[in-house]
Structures are given as structure tokens and as C-alpha cells.
Amino acid sequence: MKNRFPWYHIFLLPFAMLWAFIHRVRRFAFRVSFLSQRKYTVPVISVGNLLLGGSGKTPFTIWLSNFFAENKKRPMILIRGYRGSLENSSGILKNGEEFRYDAKKFGDEAVLIARKAKDAAVVVGKNRAANLDYYFPRFRPDLVILDDGYQHLKIARNLNIVLFDSLLDAAQYCPVPLGYMRENFSALIDADIVIFNRVKMAAKENLSELEAKVKKYLPPEALIGKVDYGTDGLYDRHFKQIYTKLDLRGKKIVALSGVASSTSFFLLLESCGCQLVGKHSFADHHSFSLEEIKHLMALAREEKALLVCTEKDMVKLRELVDTDQLYYLNIGIEFLEGEQQIVDLLKKHFF
Secondary structure, three states, rough: OOOOOOOOEEEEEHHHHHHHHHHHHHEEEEOOHHHOOOOOOOOOEEEEEEEOOOHHHHHHHHHHHHHHHHOOOOEEEEEEOOOOOOOOOOOEEEEEEOOOOOOOHHHHHHHHHHHHOOOOOOOOOOOOHHHHHHHHHHHHHEEEEEEEOOOOOEEOOOOOEEEEEOOOHHHHHHOOOOOEEOOOOHHHOOOEEEEEEEEOOOHHHHHHHHHHHHHHHHHOOOEEEEEEEEEEEEEEEOOOOOEEOHHHHOOOOEEEOOOOOOOHHHHHHHHOOOOOEEEEEOOOOOOOOOHHHHHHHHHHHOOOOEEEEEHHHHHHHHHHHOOEEEEEEEEEEEEEEEOOOHHHHHHHHHO
């Protein structure tokens, strides 16, 4: 059996232990009120993870926001706005029907959430407590959702939701620099709901190993849900559906992805029966150049294929290039297990 841990891990172990210890002490300091939390009368829900990088938080934040909106609750979503020019200050991207579309200002994830979250205010800026203080009187939401908020302990929350990427090798769930965790599994002491995503795409052995690690630290009353991504087809830069899911069977695709988990994007396209003749991965939140896109458009023409990106990439690319050759794959989460229990818990606490 192949050794999953390279020999040099022995030298990285002390740094990983130190990293994990620092974050464990920090979380403990907030739990015992040595470090103070801001408490609000409005309910607060955190959607986050234990990893550096993405675990599918954005689609789940959209699902959660829309669940409350469909049940007559007005949510406010606080998001950092990573790599947007307002990240270090603040700005309100959406307030009800008012929607200011500018990925350079607000960041790609914030624009994506604002476009798909119904009746929600979306506020960007990494100082979420200050932003909540400033924008709450203007919008008066019924609840607040902290996107990527599990480590943002300065704000007290009523519910913590933690997501795990089932595609990531369970052996990589170690503190940096040994793996990709910004906090160790012991941080699950504060979790109320755990969501395993990309479940259908994951190897059963890997999912079972990850579940075992999580359940070892999870409070007994915490709920577990399992989700995957689904799609209804391809949309153009004007957010108009051009191809249904059934239309995609047999289509030749050149795929480009600037998200944290390109693998899941490629697998979802393949699950629709697409023939991927090109896979092009870029770093998460990649700032595309016009030359890069023109090159990929040329490759797609040579292959007589469709050029398809993620929706998060499209919110930037549609501002960069005016073309009808580019499409995005519209996705949403599909619950496989635990939906009713989670819905019942949300209704119990927030209605």
C-alpha cells in the first residue's frame, strides 16, 4: 500500500502542531469570554469551513438565503468581497431589488451571491461587525448570514454551519503546512450542522474516512447533511438559458475554471454527458486577461466546441469580453441526506 504521507512531513509536523495550537487557544479564549464577542439582537448564522480555500460555501449560502426569503424572512449576507476594491472598507452590493453589478468593486463571489439570493441585502468588507453596525439600521434584516464566518469569532452567532469537501483526500485534512486545514477537527466543538458536499463525486472510501474523523469531534446533538451539485444547463453572459441539461449530452466542451475545486466542475460537466476536449484550471479568484480568454475562444473554435466556465468566473468575464461564444454552467445544491432535519432545525430557531 502506498504511503500517503511523504517523508518530509516529519519536519513539517511541529509547524502544523503550532498552527493548530494557536487557533485552538484563540477559539477557547472566545468560548470562555477572555476575548469578547459582539452580540446582536438579530439572529446570526455562520456558514464556513475548516479549510483554506473553498468547500462549496457560496452555493450553500445562496440556498440558505433563499430558504429564508421563500419563508418571508429578510436576510442580510455579510461577505468579505475577496479581491474586490471594497474588501478593506465596505459597500452594499444589493438591497432588496437594488443591485449594483461590479465584480471589480465587490468581488466575484459577492456578485454571484447578490444575483442569486432573492430579497437579500449583500454587504461586502472584511470587518463584518462594523458593517453590521452601519448597515443594519438601513435594511433591518430578520437575520444575518456570515459567509465564510466560522473563524470570524468576534461576532456571536446563533447557529454554526460547517462544510466539508468530500472530494479532497481525507489525508489532506491536516493543519497547514501538512494539509489544508486552518483549524483542526477540535474546532467542531462549536458546530451545529455539518454538510458534506460533492458526495456523489467522491470515492466512498474517502467519504467514509472523512465522516469518521468529523464524527469523532462533532457534538452529539449536531446534524449532518449530505449534498451534491446539480445543473439545469448552460447560460450565456446575459444569464439566459441556451442549452438544457439534456441538450448537453454529446456536446464538445472546452472548460475553464478559476474556482477552488475545478475537479468538481469538470466532473459535473462529464456527468451531463459532455465530451471535454479541453480542461483549463486557474487559481481561485483568478483575474483573467483578455489574451487568456481570446486564446481559449480560439481553442474552442478549432475543436468546434462550446467554451464553458463557472458562474463565478462569468461575473468577471462578462465585463472583460463581449462575446456570445462563452457560456456558464448553472449549478445549485441538491440534498441527498438530512434536508428535512436541517429545515426543521432552522424553523425551530428562526421562525
